[in-house]
């Protein structure tokens with residue numbers, strides 16, 4: 001059974017919920033927390049002897065190349081989270097391709113390794129932006145990790161499904177791109193961040209041990225019911241990188257390791273899925 005830890009390397013002010021309040025030209029004037037919190041998490045991963053996948057913003061790679069180099073030097077997978085955390089559905093195909101290339105180049109230059117994994121800002125691949133998958137494949141990406149159509153099993157992304165009222169669903173054709181599915185319930189942000197917005201309140205601030213208990217049970221279910229699968233957790237350094245949450249994270253790593261988890265990078269898991277289920281067109 002595989003367990004994949006993924007970290008989206010961005011600042012708190014990149015979160016989409018602040019997009020209406022903070023313009024990108026204001027970002028450089030805000031306090032940065034990304035280096036210190038990420039370094040703490042890297043130390044925990046070293047101590048636990050766990051490899052993880054880091055989806056990094058191009059904006060971060062340009063400003064903190066030493067951090068990206070350090071993540072790569074500690075043998076983690078370096079992947080791409082776009083350039084400036086712009087939602088895909090707010091970009092044209094050309095704008096997205098440019099944003100992606102700028103990010104990929106900045107991250108690869110800083111890390112000195114090739115990038116083949118992508119995660120959309122705020123998981124913003126939607127029905128209207130399925131063209132983004134073609135752009136990813138053309139740019140040399142092997143997998144995406146932004147969608148939620150399965151819980152433990154990677155899959156080939158389909159295009160051209162036709163869903164109409166009162167008719168059977170007509171499935172489209174699978175593409176080569178592999179999807180490594182994620183879930184909001186396995187993401188630290190909604191559990192822990194407290195946000196008061198105009199029309200809603202996100203209470204967050206959950207007891208970290210309770211959240212980890214849920215996540216340990218998601219692994220236990222995988223182990224009991226599947227022959228093969230990948231459970232993917234999503235973390236953000238400004239969310240999980242706080243004292244009590246990091247202590248709970250250490251407990252999580254110990255518990256799933258004791259339960260037989262094999263920690264893998266998304267790339268390793270995607271390549272294994274590719275071998276188990278070769279693309280048949």
Ligand SMILES: [Zn+2]
Nearest residue numbers: 008010121122
């Ligand atoms: Zn993000």
